[in-house]
Amino acid sequence: MRGILKQVWYAVRPLTAQQRFLWWCGTLMLASGAAHTVVAVVDWAPWWGAVSWRKPAVFGMSFGILSWSAVWIMRQLPVRRWGWLPAVLLGAGSVVEIIAVTMQRWRGEASHFNYGSSFDEAVWSTMGNVVLLVALALTVFLVWSLVRFEGSPAARIAVVVGLLAMEVSGYIGFGMADKGEKAVEATGQVPETVKFGAEGSAKLAHAVGMHGLQLLGLLAIGLAIGSVARRTQIKIMVLAAAGYAAVFGGVAATAYAGRAWTSPTAAMAALIAAGALAVMVAAAATVTRLSPARADVVK
Known part of the structure; x- marks a missing residue:
């Protein structure tokens, strides 16, 4: 089993600066998701609902795994300077999204559909715009993979x-x-x-x-x-x-x-x-x- 895990690491480990950036973004978000899972267990608050620890926990895990997955994708694409564009849009955009979701939970406010105050509305608007940038990054990766994929x-x-x-x-x-x-x-x-x-x-x-x-x-x-x-x-x-x-x-x-x-x-x-x-x-x-x-x- 140890040998297989080592092989998996060899297959996904970051090799370039762009990949390392995505990997650290993913690691940060996964750590946040894991930490907030512990908080949810300790706090014993309801898991579901508009305001719950589920959101920073699940969003952190989900976006973190996505950034790590992008590292694997980029390892099978040619190295290009403009690769920083989708890498930054995905990595930094995801981090901003997680910060917004996490901040709102610690404030005791809903992160989504919240128009309760001008600040809450600004947070929700920012989240929507950031998701568009993440979607743009994924589209770039998709087109790039269709045109110049170098993996199997x-x-x-x-x-x-x-x-x-x-x-x-x-x-x-x-x-x-x-x-x-x-x-x-x-x-x-x-x-x-x-x-x-x-x-x-x-x-x-x-x-x-x-x-x-x-x-x-x-x-x-x-x-x-x-x-x-x-x-x-x-x-x-x-x-x-x-x-x-x-x-x-x-x-x-x-x-x-x-x-x-x-x-x-x-x-x-x-x-x-x-x-x-x-x-x-x-x-x-x-x-x-x-x-x-x-x-x-x-x-």
């Missing part, structure tokens, strides 16, 4: 599908923002949660789209350090990507239909189950081929 074909599939899913997740996120702001206008209160229709879990659909890059990325790394022929790597990754897309599509369709994630239609339940099975088969095929003896391949 399996890794390219993982990156492109993962980033495309994040773009769709961003669209869902903007839909959530629109719903939340309309709820504030109608009630004068920050909503506890945002739903599509009666019971559609917009939050779950958004989360599933946000983290496909990490799922597929780990599989790509596993395939690269395992004893897997390139053609087999591609087949396994195509299976995993198709399965993930099916799960994401089923969850998103269920949310937009206004149905709870626990009660999808029969067709969507079948699609999600088939997709999850495909991902598990791909993961099993990857794990069984891991080879600790090949650490030199990814150094």
Whole structure:
């Protein structure tokens, strides 16, 4: 196991200044998320709601992992000076977003949809603008990966599908923002949660789209350090990507239909189950081929 973990580190460790910048941004946010998870346990306050420790904890973890994932992507792209543009937009933008979310929780105020004071409104506006910059960075990485990707074909599939899913997740996120702001206008209160229709879990659909890059990325790394022929790597990754897309599509369709994630239609339940099975088969095929003896391949 130690040998495999070492290989994973060799595959994702930052090598350039741009990558190190993203790595430290991610490390800072992950540390913040972990610290606020401890605070949440000690404080024993409600985990859900507009004002909760869940937000700095989950946002810190999510954005931190995203920055680390971007390091892995940049390792497989040609080194360019203008690479600082997406690196800074993603890394610094994410840090600003986490600072805003964390600050509001320590102030006892909602971070999202908060128009309670001019300061709260300015914070919410800043968060919205920063997310646009992060989305721009992800778009740059997507186009760059389509044009000049230097990693394996399996890794390219993982990156492109993962980033495309994040773009769709961003669209869902903007839909959530629109719903939340309309709820504030109608009630004068920050909503506890945002739903599509009666019971559609917009939050779950958004989360599933946000983290496909990490799922597929780990599989790509596993395939690269395992004893897997390139053609087999591609087949396994195509299976995993198709399965993930099916799960994401089923969850998103269920949310937009206004149905709870626990009660999808029969067709969507079948699609999600088939997709999850495909991902598990791909993961099993990857794990069984891991080879600790090949650490030199990814150094």
